[in-house]
Amino acid sequence: MKKALAILLVVLVIAAAIVAWFVTRLPSSPFDGQPRAEISNDLVARGEYVARLADCVACHSTPDSAPFAGGLEMATPLGSIFTTNITPDPQTGIGNYTLADFDRAVRQGVTPDGARLYPAMPYPSYVKLSDEDVRALYAFFMKGVEPVRMANRANTIEWPLNTRWPLAFWNVAFVESGRYEPESDKDDLWNRGAYLVQAAGHCGSCHTPRGPVMQEKALDETNGNYLSGALLDGWYAPSLRNDHNTGLGRWSEDEVVQFLKKGRNAHGVVFGSMTDAFNNSTQFMNDDDLAAIAHYLKSLPGDRERDGTPWQYDAASNEKLALSNRTDNPGARIFMAKCGACHAADGRGKTPWIPPLAGTTSSLAPQNASSVNVTLNGSGRVVTDGVPDSYRMPPFREQLSDKEIAAVLTFVRTSWGNTGGPVTSQEVRDLRERTDPASSNPIVLQMR
């Protein structure tokens, strides 16, 4: 008996040692052991472009900080984490990182001391980056970014929930290993698009639904959940598949390019978190890359069952807006008083400058978070080629009550063929509270 216990103890100790080794192990990098190489200006410029593709600045900066100095708060149900300083400052930034250290952080989520990063850092996407792009990115962060001395803020998650080594197992379960491998039966344009969308672009971080432990339900086109739309941070990030109603089904490839390059097209204008992605990232992509992204996205089939009956404009709703009819229809009346001047009395907007409300994804998706959020809080500044937009959605938080917002959004989401469905006062009240930074229960970013 004693002997059996002794054996069990030995086995347990060995198992614990293996686990301890595994969860703190530095995974290998193709750059291990390489001497520090001279960094050319060309490589720095290339790296700057990759940093635009990957939108590093969106999270590793705050509106008030220097670029890449970190400090942006991101929430988990357990507490907040703060993004880190990734400028080349040796004390507080990543100035002492070797290329291999940098690679392990970006593609595998492991710091030089063996700690695991939270997957708020989209390394499950970045793992697919090519070696050349990682090398260029490193060159940019070492030579193209001003070092800033700014200490990282401590996370506010309490022990033992702040234990990060179990993430090593999360990684085994949910992170694919290895670089993007081109599909041999697809052309170069498609493969470039797939690479940009899946790796640097990390579009799935917002647009792919997440599972019970926050893992993205799919990481590429082989699964129908990929980019099929998701609720995140008080916004609904719509489907990027060929769904007629809630996705890109009615968009041409050219229109996808236009949206990413100019922030607007005949179907809509960027708003919510997409404003940041556009301002900092997509407009800087070159035309070939944008065409590749559009080509890849348009190859993803829609799902009629999830998406519903294809939307068609229904002009009959305009009757409800006639003066004699809207006096006793609060939704229609508020629409004409507050919305119609811009979005037009037929709901079709003044495209491409002011988006339509008829037939847009936010009016057709059953998830109404985006409709409510943008009405309460307005839209952010869209800056194209350095010029701010001429037209912007103002916030109605102070002007309209929960009941009024519910009434007008119910009108919008059930008119002109829209099938998004009604909004309740309670839903408006909840989002009003959670998008008020002064409340005790605000939405803090989870992802960008």
Add this chain to the structure above:
Amino acid sequence: MIVQDAKGSRHATTTSRPDFQIIAKTLDQAKHEELAMELTINDTSYEVQSDGETPLLWVIRDELGLTGTKFGCGLAQCGACSVLVDGVVTRSCVTPLASVVGGRITTIEAIEEDEIGKRVVEAWVDHQVPQCGYCQSGQVMAATSLLKENANPNDDEIAAAMTNLCRCGTYNAISAAIRDLAGETKEG
């Protein structure tokens, strides 16, 4: 500055006011496309060189010098910038130029050439509606548009249609003036 071409249309060129020049320069640097567009305002045809995105209000006031139309908020919130496009009240601060090419635009300067507009102005004078007057050109536009849609509006309809803001609080005088006009106008 406005120049007249051989056919008698008037051209607007950028004024020499510095703020406008800065804006024009920024647009240029940003490679925004400047288009030649023909606008019909108060039955005069103007050729305007501008970005299709430019708000109609900027052109009306800064380029054509028709300053009766006011800038209040620039966000479709107040109605001070209201004009008529094909007889329908339109907030010109949120009206991209390209969207009104081919439309018939009426501003306060020519409202009395419109049968209903003329009566609205008379009623405004009778009731001494304006206080500071800043919102009033927009109010007159909104009232004219209302009476064109419905010649005999009831109080509820007046309230639903007259959504322009007035800081001086002339709302009661506005409704009284429109109530006087209700049922009087023959067209609509």
